[in-house]
Amino acid sequence: MKLSSRLKLAGEGLLPVILVVLLIVLGIGWYLYSTKAATEREAKRYGHEVIDRLVIKHDRAVLDQDLASQAKMQMPPSGRDYIIQRLVQLGAPQQPIEIEDNVSFDNYSFFGLLAAKPRGSFTAHLNYPGQPVTLQVAVSQGETKWLIEDVTFTLGAAPH
Numbered sequence: 001m002k003l004s005s006r007l008k009l010a011g012e013g014l015l016p017v018i019l020v021v022l023l024i025v026l027g028i029g030w031y032l033y034s035t036k037a038a039t040e041r042e043a044k045r046y047g048h049e050v051i052d053r054l055v056i057k058h059d060r061a062v063l064d065q066d067l068a069s070q071a072k073m074q075m076p077p078s079g080r081d082y083i084i085q086r087l088v089q090l091g092a093p094q095q096p097i098e099i100e101d102n103v104s105f106d107n108y109s110f111f112g113l114l115a116a117k118p119r120g121s122f123t124a125h126l127n128y129p130g131q132p133v134t135l136q137v138a139v140s141q142g143e144t145k146w147l148i149e150d151v152t153f154t155l156g157a158a159p160h
Contacts, residue, residue: 044101046120050139054151083153101120103120117141
């Protein structure tokens with residue numbers, strides 16, 4: 001009889017340990033999921049802000065300040081000037097601007113919850129009185145801030 005009562009007592013401590021471990025794992029999973037969702041929201045906010053600053057405000061400074069180093073080599077100052085000049089010439093597009101968002105992550109771990117290297121691709125379909133224009137902006141998260149990886153300006157409607 002004493003042997004069976006000891007076995008019952010030894011198993012009783014396992015349930016609280018399992019519950020604590022389960023709560024810790026669920027807490028880590030929730031934290032990773034919410035961090036990934038917040039990063040995705042931040043990428044969308046930044047992509048929309050870049051499009052707004054280029055299309056509505058004609059702010060060339062966003063290109064000078066936030067272009068990634070490789071993008072600066074591909075788009076010299078004269079190319080940046082050209083985009084802004086064309087947008088100024090076209091005027092204000094019809095509102096609201098239709099923007100297609102696509103945010104992805106290059107690396108995943110911990111069952112797809114721990115995401116790294118976020119990238120965003122944003123396509124703005126601009127309707128001007130004379131013609132449609134498509135503006136595509138690619139962004140990524142740098143070490144300290146979001147960076148613009150590429151800007152493509154296409155007169156006419158781009159294929160979907």
